[in-house]
Amino acid sequence: MVDWTDAERSAIVGLWGKISVDEIGPQALARLLIVSPWTQRHFSTFGNLSTPAAIMGNPAVAKHGKTVMHGLDRAVQNLDDIKNTYTALSVMHSEKLHVDPDNFRLLADCITVCVAAKLGPSSELHSHPYRITDSNYGVSRSSGIRLSLPQEYDGKAATARGS
The missing domain is CATH 1.10.490.10 (Globins)
Structure with a gap:
């Protein structure tokens, strides 16, 4: 439970x-x-x-x-x-x-x-202490999109922002 x-x-x-x-x-x-x-x-x-x-x-x-x-x-x-x-x-x-x-x-x-x-972006969710992030996969899963490729993909973190 x-x-x-x-x-x-x-x-x-x-x-x-x-x-x-x-x-x-x-x-x-x-x-x-x-x-x-x-x-x-x-x-x-x-x-x-x-x-x-x-x-x-x-x-x-x-x-x-x-x-x-x-x-x-x-x-x-x-x-x-x-x-x-x-x-x-x-x-x-x-x-x-x-x-x-x-x-x-x-x-x-x-x-x-x-x-x-x-x-879209939400200050409520971005500031929430339980916002989900997963650095192993280069993805920040909060209310605004922020997708990154894993470092091993191209040797550096590449970030793409969208809405």
Whole structure:
């Protein structure tokens, strides 16, 4: 069980209230399938995933992206019982579908980028003490986009900013 502080609960619920799950879900799943193409093996029934344009226009990708985000909405609605909320879903993804747990981190990264692109810079999230950053991957996942290539990619940190 996670013990959330009042500030954490407020930040989670406040941010979630700004997100359109039906918009972000399809974008995030499409991004995952494009930037991490090995994840496509779990979606063989989705039809044409051969190009970024095909993925972005694929109705099955959009539908499942919405399903994923509505699943995350269940977590926000059940912050005190996330573990039990996701038990059956966890078993299905690990034991039946054999999804690598790292794929969920990759999807979370894609969701974060899509949310950041939609919401833009936010002083509230930039100053939040629990802002997520991951220097190992050269990505700062706060509300404003700041993507960097890992140093080993080209020998120096290259930063690209977008909105």
